[in-house]
Amino acid sequence: MTQKHGGKTVDEDLDWQIVTAVADAKGVEPLELGERLHDVVDLDAVKQLFVGMPSSESMVxxxxxxTxxxxxxxxxxxxDVDVIPQTEIAAD
Incomplete structure (x- = not known):
């Protein structure tokens, strides 16, 4: 499903974007991650938080x-997705 978000069209591939970004940061394949994304966060709730109602502007x-x-x-x-590997978190 495709939605309008912030004036641009956004595919609902946020899940895959997050999983691949974390896998890249860890240097592994996406299926090799030790946790499942949907066991960690309710991504539908995240998407709803940032999708405006009834317009396409972000609510917040x-x-x-x-993590x-x-x-x-x-x-x-x-x-936009940013990933900070554990090694960088520990260094702070």
Whole structure:
């Protein structure tokens, strides 16, 4: 399913974007992650938080962060995904 978000069309592949970003950060294949995304966070709730009702503007500004397989994952209102590996978290 495709939605309009923030004036641009966004495919509902946020799940895959997060999983592949974490796998890349860890240097493994996506199916080799030790945790399942949907066991860690309710991604439908994250998507609903940042999708405007009834317009396509975001309801809130900011980000949501959670830990997936030892990496901090940050998703912002534009559905941009940043991954911070555990080694970088420990160094702070």
């Amino acid at each position: 500004e900011g980000h949501v962060s959670f 997936l397989d030892g990496c901090e994952v940050v998703v912002d209102q534009s559905w």
